[in-house]
Amino acid sequence: QIAKGSHGGDKHVADSFVYAFDIDGVLVRGGKPIPEAIEAMRVLDGDNEYNIVVPHIFLTNGGGKTEEERCRDLSRQLGREIKTGQFICGHTPMREMAERYKTVLVVGGEGEKCRHVAEGYGFKDVVTPGDIIKHNEAVAPFRKLTAEEYANSRRRSFSRDVIDAIFVFADSRDWASDIQIMVDLAMSQGGRIGTLSTTFDEGPPIYFSHNDVVWSAAHEQVRLGMGALRRMFEVIFSDLTGGKGKARIHAFGKPQVSTFEFASRLMSDWRTTEHGLVGSLKTVYFVGDTPESDIRGTNAVNEASDDDWYSILVKTGVYQEGNTPTYEPRVTVDTVLDAVKHGIKREM
Ligand code: G3P
Ligand code: MG
Numbered sequence: 451q452i453a454k455g456s457h458g459g460d461k462h463v464a465d466s467f468v469y470a471f472d473i474d475g476v477l478v479r480g481g482k483p484i485p486e487a488i489e490a491m492r493v494l495d496g497d498n499e500y501n502i503v504v505p506h507i508f509l510t511n512g513g514g515k516t517e518e519e520r521c522r523d524l525s526r527q528l529g530r531e532i533k534t535g536q537f538i539c540g541h542t543p544m545r546e547m548a549e550r551y552k553t554v555l556v557v558g559g560e561g562e563k564c565r566h567v568a569e570g571y572g573f574k575d576v577v578t579p580g581d582i583i584k585h586n587e588a589v590a591p592f593r594k595l596t597a598e599e600y601a602n603s604r605r606r607s608f609s610r611d612v613i614d615a616i617f618v619f620a621d622s623r624d625w626a627s628d629i630q631i632m633v634d635l636a637m638s639q640g641g642r643i644g645t646l647s648t649t650f651d652e653g654p655p656i657y658f659s660h661n662d663v664v665w666s667a668a669h670e671q672v673r674l675g676m677g678a679l680r681r682m683f684e685v686i687f688s689d690l691t692g693g694k695g696k697a698r699i700h701a702f703g704k705p706q707v708s709t710f711e712f713a714s715r716l717m718s719d720w721r722t723t724e725h726g727l728v729g730s731l732k733t734v735y736f737v738g739d740t741p742e743s744d745i746r747g748t749n750a751v752n753e754a755s756d757d758d759w760y761s762i763l764v765k766t767g768v769y770q771e772g773n774t775p776t777y778e779p780r781v782t783v784d785t786v787l788d789a790v791k792h793g794i795k796r797e798m
Contacts, residue, residue, distance in 0.1 A: 461496040463503045463725045466732040467797050468717055469494065469790065472704075473510035473524065475739030475767015476786050480668020483527045484766050486787035491528055493790050500798050504790070505721050508532065509713050509736075511660035511676075511703040511743060513540040514559035514620030516567050536720050540659030540676075540703040541567065541619045543712050547657070548572035551614040555579070555635065555654075557628050558620035558676070562602050567619060577613065579624075579631045581606060582643065589634070590627035613641040616656040622679055629683055632656065636687050636697045650695030656683075660703025662743055666767035704738075705747030707754050714757065733758045735793040737786055739767025741775040749777060762789040 454460060471477055477487040496503040508524065515523070517534045524532045541564075548568075553575040556568045568576045580603035583590050595603060613635055622628040636653035639645040647653070663677035680699070687695055703709055717734065721727040734757055738744020741763065748761035763779035764786055765771050775782070783789050 457497075457499055457501055459501050461501045461503050463727065464505065464797065465727050465729070467504070467793065468721065468731060468734055469504055469506040469793065470713055470717065470734060470736045471506065471508050471786065472736075472738035472740070472744050473508055474512055475666030476737055476764055477508075478524070478527050479666055479767065481527070482668075483529075484786065486766075486785035488529060490785075490787040490790045491530055493787070493794070495530075498791075498794055500794065502794065502798070503725075504794065505717075505725050505727070507536040507538070507713065507717050507720055509538045509704065509709070511540040511662050511665075512620075513542075513564075513567075513659050515563055516570060517542060533724075535723060536716070538709075538713055538716060541617070543702045543709060544568075544617055544619070544657065544659065545571040547615070547617075548574075553577060553611055553614050555582075555613050555616045555631070557616065557618045557632065558622050560623065561599070564619040568617065577606075577611075578603065579628055582608070582631055583627065586644075590624075590630050593624055593627040608643045611643065613643065613654050615654045618656070618658045618676060618679070620659065621676055625679060625682070629679070629686060632683055633687055633690065636683075637691065637695065650691040653697060655698040655700065658699070658701045658703075660743070661701040661705075662703070662740060664768060666739055672768050704740075704743040705750060707747065707751050710736075710747055710751035710759070711755070714751075714755070731757060733760050733793070733797070735760045735762060735789070737762045737764060737789040739764050739769055741769055741777040741779070745775060745779045746777040748779075760793070762792065764789055 494504045494506055521532045521534050521537050548571045554573050555577050556564045565576045565578050580599050584603040585608055637650050639647045640652045641654040658680055661677040662675040664672035665675040667673045736748040745761045748759045752759035761779040763769055763782045765784050
């Protein structure tokens, strides 16, 4: 019992179920809140006929900023405080790789932001495509660094450096030069800049923070995402190596089951620290707009774990009314507000 509910009586915290939300296409679109999202958050805070407060977390494939900055953005968009303890973005699990690799290339995002995110995760030596272009502008004939980019990019000789791994943290802002540099490294002798392998199977591993080919932004049609960059990289690498090359490619984010398991651990900590709850859960409701990531992943973790993960598809993003979803949700509803009401009603 934590407070008086707006429907009379005391508010209670739900101890048997939680919600996890995708962000783009569910709560936000093109940087603006989807109107029903604000009301959905109020319902979760106990403004419902049962006076029940529902613990919840956020799990987005997006990224490009620190978790703190992303939470500040989301707090502003939804008009309420979102804390880092309830938030996972596409690159959050990359934090666990910081000890494994010494020198890493970080691709994507605005300016120096992703370098700072990677350094904040504990990566020791972070190189950006800008550093490589500053060293040798012939790498990308049509890419001219702006004065600010030139000043921020770090000067180094690269003569003895080996890029141990490539991490695509966020969407590329210059696909041509980023793909060029990724292909150069994938075709190099063990990640040495400026070298060319004869076998094309010794490049550094490449980690993408997610695989989404498209996502839901401000435009009425879906927009190309990081998965499209990956496909372009793969096709070009294969063409250039005559199909003989081998690139070691991994993806984090949804629909990977490991990402949902990571979310499960965060959820359990959040329930305890924020709501003082311990003990097992009955159901995790996951609300998403992309069948290939959100619904596929939720259904897969439901199969793989003892918890009941319940997939809810909304119609405000990638999935559109009239299409057949490539992965079948437990239920399809119009908006995130309907998704929240659906689960609460089912539980009460
Ligand atoms: O770049 C972000 C996008 O691919 C998906 O974000 O919140 O729908 O997982 P989200
Ligand atoms: Mg989405």
